[in-house]
Amino acid sequence: MSRDSVTTMPARGDQIRMGIGIFGIGTSGPLIAMSAMPIWVLIFWRNLGGSILTAPFAIRHHRDRNGIKWAAFAGFILALHFGGFFLAMRYTSVASGTAIVALQPIFAAIFVKISGQHIPSKVWLGMGVAFLGVLLISGVDLQISFRAFVGDLAALISAALAAGYMMAGSRAQRTLETTTYTTVCYFVCAITALPIALLSGNQIFNYSAREWWILIGLIAGAQILGHTMFNSALKRVSPAIVSLIVFFEVPVSSLLAVWWMGQKPPVGIIPGILLILVGCALVVIRGRESSD
Numbered sequence: 001m002s003r004d005s006v007t008t009m010p011a012r013g014d015q016i017r018m019g020i021g022i023f024g025i026g027t028s029g030p031l032i033a034m035s036a037m038p039i040w041v042l043i044f045w046r047n048l049g050g051s052i053l054t055a056p057f058a059i060r061h062h063r064d065r066n067g068i069k070w071a072a073f074a075g076f077i078l079a080l081h082f083g084g085f086f087l088a089m090r091y092t093s094v095a096s097g098t099a100i101v102a103l104q105p106i107f108a109a110i111f112v113k114i115s116g117q118h119i120p121s122k123v124w125l126g127m128g129v130a131f132l133g134v135l136l137i138s139g140v141d142l143q144i145s146f147r148a149f150v151g152d153l154a155a156l157i158s159a160a161l162a163a164g165y166m167m168a169g170s171r172a173q174r175t176l177e178t179t180t181y182t183t184v185c186y187f188v189c190a191i192t193a194l195p196i197a198l199l200s201g202n203q204i205f206n207y208s209a210r211e212w213w214i215l216i217g218l219i220a221g222a223q224i225l226g227h228t229m230f231n232s233a234l235k236r237v238s239p240a241i242v243s244l245i246v247f248f249e250v251p252v253s254s255l256l257a258v259w260w261m262g263q264k265p266p267v268g269i270i271p272g273i274l275l276i277l278v279g280c281a282l283v284v285i286r287g288r289e290s291s292d
Contacts, residue, residue, distance in 0.1 A: 010241065014233045018245045021233070024226025026252025028218065029098045030260050032089040035214045037207055039086040040197035043079060044190050044204070045215050050223035051186035057179035070172035071181045075188025077165045082189065083196075084158030091151030092144075094257035095265035098250050099134045099272065100155035105244040106131060107163035112238070122282055130247050130279025136272035166242060170234045178232045185231075186223070247276050 010018070035042055088097035105127055109119055172181050197204065230242055251273045257263040 010233065010237045014237050017229045017233045018237075018242065021226050021229035022245065022248045022252060024221050024224070024229060025246065025249050026226075026256060028085075028222035028226060029089050029094040029249075029253040030256045030263075031214050031218050031222070032086050033094050033257065033263070034261060035211060035218075037211045037215065038197065038200065038202040039083065039090070040193045040200060041202045041204060042215065042218070043082045043086060043193040044197055046218045046223055047075075047078075047082075047186040047190040047193065049215070049219035050228070051183050051190060053219070053224060054179050054182045054186070054228065058177070058183040061177040061180045063180055064175035067172050067175035067181070068184055070168055071176060071184035072188045074165050074168035074172055074181075075185040076192055077161055077168060078185060079189040079192035081158050081161035081165050082193070084154040084161060088151045088155035088158060091154065092148045093265060094261075094263060095250070095254040096148070097151060097155045098253040100152055101159045101162060102134055102247045102250050102276070103131065103156065103159040104162040104166070104246060107160045108166055108244075111163060111167050126279045126282030127244065128279070129282060130244070130276045133272040133275030133277075133279065134250075136275065162246075166230075166234065169231055170238075173231070173235045178228070178235060182228050182231055244280060247280050250276055 032042065037045075085097070085101055088101065091097075109124070109127060113119055169181065169185065172185070176184075194204075230246070233242055254265045254273070258265065
């Protein structure tokens with residue numbers, strides 16, 4: 001299967017990886033909202049932890065210089081994406097923030113189109129339907145407060161950066177193994193966040209046990225089971241398809257926010273989620289038809 005194809009159904013192994021990834025990144029929003037650790041400190045520790053965990057598996061692999069450059073670039077973009085995403089989780093509801101960030105497939109499709117690749121009409125239709133779902137979920141939030149609006153804007157910028165991160169990661173993994181890519185990417189993300197955290201006057205070590213447990217949850221769930229699983233799939237699956245599957249983060253994060261935090265989602269969440277699922281189904285059906 002061609003990684004650049006947006007019409008071919010991902011192999012079963014990659015479907016399983018992305019399924020695990022959906023749950024992993026779905027835990028991210030609620031955990032970030034629950035944490036009181038400053039945003040850039042949390043980004044630093046989360047990515048440093050992820051880099052340390054994948055490093056032992058990366059040592060044995062060949063390291064292509066061009067691939068390393070792309071991985072470093074992806075890490076820098078990832079840091080900016082996390083900055084926007086973490087801010088959104090603190091300023092607006094988990095449901096609204098993750099819904100807006102789920103717009104990343106729209107940006108990914110635009111990037112793919114700019115690169116000269118073909119996007120089938122049914123894929124665009126699926127993205128359009130899912131986009132309507134995102135609008136329903138996030139529309140109510142725009143009327144709540146200026147703080148919520150700032151969170152929405154941060155989430156929108158984060159969505160574009162997430163698509164860029166996916167594209168750069170896909171390019172890096174043409175010559176790098178996933179463990180090498182994630183080690184470099186996460187480490188660059190961490191060292192990008194560290195000076196911002198220090199210049200902001202934040203403590204790096206002095207936090208309660210609760211904050212460290214939340215951090216461990218972020219590293220294990222969102223970083224390893226989430227981002228790393230999606231990065232693994234990127235070796236074989238189009239960034240546009242991987243980004244679209246991330247739409248499922250919205251219902252997972254929303255339900256976990258209700259369960260863990262008692263945070264009620266916006267009124268439009270149910271029909272919005274349904275539209276998102278329908279949009280994703282259209283893309284999957286299109287992929288199955290093309291692979292038959």
